[in-house]
Amino acid sequence: MKPFEYRSPADAAAAVRSVAGNPAAVFLGGGTNLVDHLKLGVAAPDLVVHVADLLPAGIEELDGGTLRIGAGVRNSDLAADRRVRERFPVLSQALLSGASGQLRNMATTGGNPLQRTRCVYFQDVTTPCNKRQPGSGCSAVGGWTRHHAVLGASEHCLAVHPSDMAVAMAALDARVRVLGPDGERTIPFTGLHRLPAGTPERDTVLEHGDLITAIDLPPLPLARRSAYRKVRDRASYAFALVSVAAAVEVRDGVITDARVAFGGVAHVPWRAHRAERVLRGAPATEETYRAAADAELADARPADGPDGGNAFKIPLLRRTLAATLRGLVREDAR
Amino acid sequence: MTFIDRPVAIGLDLPRRDGAAKVRGTAVYAYETPVENPAYAHPVQATVARGRVTALDTAAAEVLDGVLAVLTPATAERLASTEDRELAALQDDGVAFRGQVVALVVADSSETARHAAALVRVTYAQEPHDSELRADRDDLYAPERVNPDFPTDTVEGDVAAATAVAAVVVEQTYTTATYHNNPLEPHATTAHWEPADGRLTLWDSTQGVHPARTAVASVFGLDEAKVRVVCPYVGGGFGSKGTPHVNVVLAAMAARAVPGRPVRLALTRQQMFSLAGYRTPTVQRCLLAAERDGRLTALAVDVVEQTSRIKEFAEQTGVPARMMYAVANRRTTHRLAALDVPVPSWMRAPGECPGMFGPEVAMDELAERLGLDPVELRIRNEPVTDPQTGKPFSSRNLVGCLREGAARFGWSGRDPRPGVRRDGDWLVGTGVAASTYPVHRMSKSTAVIRREGDRYVAEIGAADLGTGTWTTLAQIAADALGVPVERVEVRIGDTDHPMATVAGGSSGMSTWGSAVVEAARAFRTRYGAEPPERAEASGSVPPADDRWAMHAFGAQFAEARVHLDTGEIRVPRLLGVFAVGRIVNPRTARSQLVGGMTMGLSMALHEHSVLDPRTGHVVNHDLADYHIAANADVAEVEAHWLDEHDPHVNAMGTKGIGEIGIVGTAAAVSNAVWHACGARVRDLPVTLDKVLPALEDPPGR
Amino acid sequence: MSEITVHVDGTPRRLTVDTRTTLLDALRERLGVTSPKKGCDHGQCGACTVLSGGRRVLSCLTLAVTQDGARVVTAEGLAAHDRPDGERPAGGQRSDDDGLHPVQRAFVDCDAFQCGYCTPGQVVSAVGMLDEFARGWPSAVTEGTRPPRLDRAEVAERMSGNLCRCAAYVNIVPAVQRAAAESGTAAPGAGVAE
Structure with a gap:
């Protein structure tokens, strides 16, 4: 771990100025990902700017019903918030399915979506990785791909985004408030992350010095019937093989509206627009669920590898989507 | 030997004497030994799997404030013995596996040592490496003996002839994965070399202070009296701290390099995957031939596994099959591939643990083919004397364990058909397997x-x-x-x-x-x-009574649930009954047996070190990617034991309980998963991707 | 280098730390407080769990410089008995006569450990977890929005951030339940002071 300067500025604007003014500066939130990377040599900043304690740590309800979640709100507090549990159960469930009690007490709302991939090759500085070192090559191609992408990957990067929270946020039409060197702006959550294409070193559209200050959840009545289903190799304390965030509205056996996003399968929390289009107006049946999955997974491409690759994720995701939708419809019928 | 006939304290359910210190965290482990002004050591590891170090640039490391020494093959002391090449640290420029230590930094703080280690620039003449175990390799060889000193191959009767006329034959290949012991306490040492009198003190995390001393004294050419090894508490070992690994040699070297100053060295979790031993992957070709009534007529277990190029370790995977069941025609063989990989070593029940996976799943497959209950099949093949040596057993209560376990588990009336029981969204099944472990007593x-x-x-x-x-x-x-x-x-x-x-x-x-x-x-x-x-x-230990075949036995029952949609596998219930001689303390004994069974569950469902053959290293080298069972993976795990009186084993009548718990568990789980969903998983771990193809799509309701 | 003061188990400790130093290394290698253990150093095992500001966190992923002024509690300082300030961290639970916190006592009674290396982290995690439970926090296995019972599944899920290689899980769960029952935190919202 390389030595670095540490600053704990008084406010967000000062923090942004500090980081924006130094290309080798980083923000420190809950530390759960950055401190890990400092030890691994994946991150080697000159300057670490601590922001976890200066960002808003409250959840406020705005006029019109939007919930504004301060970027400093810890994952555990967000998951336990009664308004979130009642209006957006998918978000609470997603948070609670991630990491461990200790880590959720540390991780922040602003930091969570910016955590980096857990690709074993990205985390090992002795192996080539285009995300860590552009142009060095992707070791996951032909490597161990059990935890890698089947959607939207490129020959340059097979990594997946590891966050559970982000999958729920993507499904819920959340909006991200960003403070940058040139002031504040808001971007849709689904526009925050980017596919790897030829530049996998960039996880998001944020520029250096941009700081997430809050995430807004606009009112979404159908989200009261929403769920997060995470499938993993251990019953707890493990990243997703695949996950599904879904919300549906059903009237007289017909799905009138739906939100769906996938985790564990792409470089981004994958909003499943194609699946949603199939679902809207269709009868709540197994055939519909399958058609929705097929539509979304039409372009899915598995990766092979010495451990059998990850082709299993495609049927697994199809089955998990069906199970999640079936469960929500069943709940709705009660 | 005087057998203790009327135990009073033996058998008492006493709490651990070190309990209060452990729950408060005041029990002192090796790295924590209070010493004055310690320095910290951090290894530099090879990033190629085979070749030579052609240049080591330590300049950037050495100029760092706080760096005390950088040891390399050029600067490190010459060891007295390099016979054990695993322990011959920094003696030459050869690289025999990825992750091998090529330099060592000693510094004032652990942060500086680690940073300096990252600054050491190593140039290699890389050679093509070969790190992939396959059963069809043309360079497999038969080791002279298998661990610790068993014959490599055994043949009794004529397997081929018996197979040719058998009513039923099961012949399949089973594989177990590479496993890393992963004790929660990393391999760690605090070393102090007294410059005045040349005495070396090692506070080392070890399963044996005296064996560690012997090894270290030999490597450094010291009189054993000049070496003291201290280890009041070990944060888990499971075999990986049974023999010294290179870390203890490095710690002692570092301490000698900074005279008078104690040095602390703890391997990082990632380093443990290449420097602290592991269990070889195994490929087990198993053959069982039987009469219609289930009596075995032939058994063959042909094992392929790996070792390292610099030091041989031959896991005795085929050994338990030699004595488990009554079968006249038997063959067991072991073949090794010597690869450019880290040195394998002991892990909880070497031999028995992997070696009771293939045969015990094969027994389940045989029971399926015969339409015979798998408990009954095992009982029908109970030998009168040890099939291997012909000696009488000092005690053998496998049948008792099977019957007691079946009764406690509620086995009777079990519907043998797979994939027919549902509970909500889950398919439910049960499975059984036998356990065994030899009764060892060291001679000194x-x-x-x-x-x-x-x-x-x-x-x-x-x-x-x-x-x-x-x-x-x-x-x-x-x-x-x-x-x-x-x-x-x-x-x-x-x-x-x-x-x-x-x-x-x-x-x-x-x-x-x-x-x-x-x-x-x-x-x-x-x-x-x-x-x-x-x-x-x-x-001192009296000589053992070698008139007897001495083994512990057990039977393990598992309930498995497979999710109809996702194939997720849960094991809500594990029950083991063991015949392990007299129990000294039921509380600590139960914990050990349950701990072994749970580690067996972990092996069954999760554990798998993934070696990338392109690089020759285990890529999932941490606890986020090498999964061991977490609390939520474990539900009911019960261990029971028979009241077994065996006056032949030793004065206490004990048989040893540390390892048998992990033997057979994975087979019981795999058998239960088959019973639940119809997928016969012969390759560990049993993960959802291996059962998904067997599940209906969409799931019938 | 930075100068910070951390209150460790009730004692203010002033120290100069490298900005790189984690809270875990500051405790173990600078202050000689070795109750929190280093099992993985990457937030993957839970052995380093301490309370900071009353919450269970991982000291291996916490930079010490961020803890200036923080109140940190390790397993060694859980029992009021052990603390010079007489404060009762973690919900005001009293320690019993042998100087052990009720969670520690339950761990000993239930044989909820073997090698002991993950144990201080398990114990602190259990204390923090019981406090979370008492606040009504849900877990991944909690159904709906009603307060759950502290059954096996709830305890196991909430304790899954603490790995135990000896696999004492089947004893850890009843130990935590026993401690909760004794201190009245088995039901949410019961008997926990801030």
């Missing part, structure tokens, strides 16, 4: 009994890896002396105490306990009931 170990005031002190260089030795040796000494256990104090974990063998092979209690009993007998013989203050006597 000495204990001293001394009176100190109103207490009796038992001293022996034994180890407590969480096994309960601090508590259970006191129970044995109390009964051997005929005093209440409260009056016995135990001192272990220090080479200043009399010589003890390694805590390995489930031999600890049988070996050290035998020495304690002999010492107590000598003590009473010499001093009678009223010994004077400081009266002292020693005793």
Whole structure:
């Protein structure tokens, strides 16, 4: 771990100025990902700017019903918030399915979506990785791909985004408030992350010095019937093989509206627009669920590898989507 | 040998004597030993799997503030013995596996040592490496013996002839994965080399202070009397701390490089995946031939596994099949591939643990083919004497374990059909497998009994890896002396105490306990009931009675649930019944057996070190990617035991319980998963991707 | 280098730390407080769990410089008995006569450990978890929004951030339940002071 300067500025604007003014500066939130990377040599900043304690740590309800979640709100507090549990159960469930009690007490709302991939090759500085070192090559191609992408990957990067929270946020039409060197702006959550294409070193559209200050959840009545289903190799304390965030509205056996996003399968929390289009107006049946999955997974491409690759994720995701939708419809019928 | 007929303290359900210190965190582990002004060492590891180091640029590391020394093959001391090439640290420029130590930084702080290690620039002449185990390799060889000293191959009768005429034959290939012991406490040492008199003290996390001392003294060419190894507590070992690894040599080298200053060295979790041993992957070709009534007529287990190019370790995977069932025609073989990989070593129940996976799943497949209950199939093949040696068993209660386990588990009336039981969204099944482990007693170990005031002190260089030795040796000494256990104090974990063998092979209690009993007998013989203050006597392990075949047995039952949609696998219930001789302390014994079974569950469902053949290293080298069972993976795990009286094994009648719990568990789970969903998983771990193809799509409701 | 003051188990400790130093290394290698253990150093095992500001966190992923002024509790300082300030961290639970916190006592009674290396982290995690439970926090296995019972599944899920290689899980769960029952935190919202 390389030595670095540490600053704990008084406010967000000062923090942004500090980081924006130094290309080798980083923000420190809950530390759960950055401190890990400092030890691994994946991150080697000159300057670490601590922001976890200066960002808003409250959840406020705005006029019109939007919930504004301060970027400093810890994952555990967000998951336990009664308004979130009642209006957006998918978000609470997603948070609670991630990491461990200790880590959720540390991780922040602003930091969570910016955590980096857990690709074993990205985390090992002795192996080539285009995300860590552009142009060095992707070791996951032909490597161990059990935890890698089947959607939207490129020959340059097979990594997946590891966050559970982000999958729920993507499904819920959340909006991200960003403070940058040139002031504040808001971007849709689904526009925050980017596919790897030829530049996998960039996880998001944020520029250096941009700081997430809050995430807004606009009112979404159908989200009261929403769920997060995470499938993993251990019953707890493990990243997703695949996950599904879904919300549906059903009237007289017909799905009138739906939100769906996938985790564990792409470089981004994958909003499943194609699946949603199939679902809207269709009868709540197994055939519909399958058609929705097929539509979304039409372009899915598995990766092979010495451990059998990850082709299993495609049927697994199809089955998990069906199970999640079936469960929500069943709940709705009660 | 005097058998303890009427135990008083033995058998008591006593809490651990070290309990309060452990729950408060004040029990001192190796790295934590309070010393003055310690320095910190951090290894630099090879990033190629085979080749030579052609240049080591240490300049950037050496100029760092706080760096005390950078040891390389050019600057490190010459070791007296390089015979054990795993321990021959920094003696030449060769690289035999990725992750091998090529330099070592010593610094004022752990942060500086680690940073400096990252600044060492290493240039290699890389050679093509070969790190991939396959059963069809053309360079497999037969080792001279398999661990620790068994014949490599055995043949009895004519397997081919018996197979040709058998009513039913099961022949399949089973594989177990690479496993890393992963004790929660990393391999760690605090080393201090006294410049004045050349005495070396190692506070080392080890399963045996005396064996560690012998190895280190040999490597450095020291008189053993000049080396002291201390280890009161071990944060888990499971075999990986049974033999010293290179980290302890490096710690001692570092301490000598900074004279007078103690050095701390703990491997990182990632480093443990290449430097601290592991269990070889195994490929087991298993053949079972049987009559219609289930009686076995032939059995063959042909094992392929790996070792490293620099040091051979041949896991005895085929050995348990030699004595498990009555079958006239038997063949077992072991073949190794010597690869450019880290050095494999002991992991909990080497041999039995992987070796009871293939055959015990094959038995389930045979039962399926015969339409016979798998418990009954095993009972029908119960031998009268040891099939391997012809000797009578000192005690053999496999059948008792199977029957007791079946009754406790609720096995009777089990519908044998797979994939027909549902509970909500889950398919439910049950499975069984047998367990066995040999009764080992090491031939050397000495204990001293001394009176100190109103207490009796038992001293022996034994180890407590969480096994309960601090508590259970006191129970044995109390009964051997005929005093209440409260009056016995135990001192272990220090080479200043009399010589003890390694805590390995489930031999600890049988070996050290035998020495304690002999010492107590000598003590009473010499001093009678009223010994004077400081009266002292020693005793050593008596010779074993080799007229008997001595083994522990068990039966494990598992319930598995497979999710109809996702194939997720859960094991809500594991139940084991064991025949393991006399139980010294039911509380600590239950914990060990349950712990072994749970580690077996972890092996069944999760564990798998993934070696990327392109690089030659385990890519999932941390606890986020190498999954061990977490709390939520474990539900009911019950261990029971039969009241087994075996006067032949040793004075206590104990058989050893540290390892048998992990033997057979994975087979029981795999068999239960088959029963639940119809997917026969012959390759561990049993993960959802391997059962998904067997599930209906969409799931019928 | 930075100068910070951390209150460790009730004692203010002033120290100069490298900005790189984690809270875990500051405790273990600078202050000689070795109750929190280093099992993985990457937030993957839970052995380093401490309370900071009353919450369970991982000291291996916490930079010491961020803890200036923080109140940190390790397993060694859980029992009021052990604390010079007499404060009762973690919900005002009293320690019993042998100087052990009720969670520690339950761990000993239930044999909820073997090698002991993950144990201080398990114990602190259990204390923090019981406080979370008492606040009504849900877990991944909590159904709906009603307060759950502290059954096996709830305890196991909430304790899954603490790995135990000896696999004492089947004893850890009843130990935590026993401690909760004794201190009245088995039901949410019961008997926990801030």
